[in-house]
Amino acid sequence: MPALETVELRRRFGPHTALTGVTLTALPGSAWLLVGPNGAGKTTLLRLVATALRPTGGTARVFGRDVVRDAPAVRTLVAVAGAADGAYEALTPREHLTFAAAMSGRPVPPDLLAWAGLARVADRRVEELSQGLRRRLALARVRLLAPRLLLLDEPFTALDAEGQHLVEDLVRTVTERGGAVVLATHEWERGLRLADHVAVLVGGRLVAQGPRQGMTVERLRTLVAAGAAPPPVSAAAGGSGQ
C-alpha cells in the first residue's frame, strides 16, 4: 500500500487553478523532495494531502485512506510542519507539547524538549522565543505526533545548522519506520541530500518525477525552467487552429 497516492488531484481557488491533475505515488520508506517556483502549488498539494483543503477533483489516499471520505483517519497518519509555526504566543513549549500529547493521545517523550534544543526555554512563553526556536517547537510537535506521512513545507526556514539536523533526523526517523516524507523547499541542495525521490511542480502541473539518482541543483533548475516555459509556437498554433 503506498504511503501517498494522488490521482489527477486538482484544486481551484475561484477562477485560479492551483493544481492541475497531479498524479504521484510515494511508497513507504521514501522521502520526496517537492520543488517548484513560487505559486507552483506545492503548499496547496501538501494542504490537500493533510486534509486542510478539499480537492476540486481527483483523489488522494494516505496509506489507503481517502483524504475526503476518511479525513479523520488520515489525520491520525499525517503531520505537517508548515511555513507558519502555528504556535500560541502565550503558551510555553512545555505546554504546547502537553497540549499536542493530549490532542493526539500520545505521551510526551521525556527527551523531546532536549532533542529539539528547547530544554532551557521550556517554560518561557513562545512570544519570547526567536523564529528559529519556534521552528524547533514545530518540529518537536511533529515528532511527538509520530506520523506515518510527514509533510514539511519550507522546514529549513530560520533554522541554524543544529536545527537543520533536527529536520534530517525527523526525515530519517519517519522513513526508517516505514513512513514517507514529502518535503517542499526552495533549498534544493539540502533537500536533495535528504530525499530519494524528486517531483517538480510548475504552474500546478507535475512536470517531472522520479528517483533522485543523478539529480543536481543545476538539473532541477533546468527542469523547473523547462516546465515554466511556454509551449512551442507550432504546438500552440496547432492546438488553437483545430
Added chain:
Amino acid sequence: MSLRARVAQRGMDPRTPSALETGRADLQAHRAAEAGAAGASGVAAGAVPAGGGLTGLRRAAAVAWKDLLLEWRRRETVAAMVFLACLTAVLLGFAFGGRGEVAPAVLWVALVLGAVLGVSRLTVAEAEQGTLEALLLYPGAREHLFWGKWAALTGLLTALAAVLLPLVAVLFGVAAGPRWPLLAGTVLLGIVGLAAVGTLFGALALHVRGRELLVPLLLLPLALPVLLAGIRLTEAILGTGRVGPWPAVLAVFDILFLLVAPILFELVVEEV
C-alpha cells in the same frame, strides 16, 4: 535488493512517462510483498488508533484548558466581555432609574452582549493568530474541538455572570433570596445554549470577511429564545412574573443546539 535500492537505481526523465511507470512497477511489487508481510504480522499498514469517548473527552478538555489558560494569561476576552456587559447594565440602570422590574431584562441583555463579544474574540482570534489550521489538523474528529471551545466559552460566560449578577442586584435593588439556586440554574441553562450557538457561529464566521460584524448579526437573532426565556424565568424567580412555557423553551433550545451544533461545526470548519 530492497525496494528503496531498486527504486534508487532507476533514472528520472521528465520527457517520457518512464519515471511514473517505474514507480507503478515498484508499487505493484511492493503491494505483493506487503500483502504477505501484513498477513504474517497481523498489523495492517495505516491502522488508525481507536478514538473512543474517553479520547474525545480528553481532546475536548485539552482544547478548553488551552483556551482558558490563554485567556487567563491575556485576560483580553474576559476583560472586554465584563467591561461591555457591566457598562450596559450601568447605562440601562441610569436610563431606567434603578426600577427593579427591569432588572431581569438588563441582566440578560448585558449577558447576551457580553457573549457576542466573547464569541468573536475566542474563535476568530484563533484564525487571526494562524493557529487554527494546526488545531484542525490534529488527529481525530473535529466535534471534540467544538466541545472544547464550547466548554471554554461556557466557563468565560459563567465568570461574566458571576460579576454581572451581583452588579445588577445592587444597581436595581433586587435579590433572589432563598431562590438564588434557581436563578443560578436558569442563568447556567442560558449560558449553555448561548455558548453552543456562539461556538457554532464563531466557526461559521471564519469563512467570511467582516466576521467581527457578522457574529453579532447571526448570533443576536438566534439568541432571542434564550434572551426571552431567561428574562421571563428571572422575573418569575424574583416574583414579578409567571413561569409559563419558558423552562421548556430554554431546555429545547439547549438540547437542540447541543445536538445539532457539533455536527454543523464539523461541516463549517471543514475548510478554513
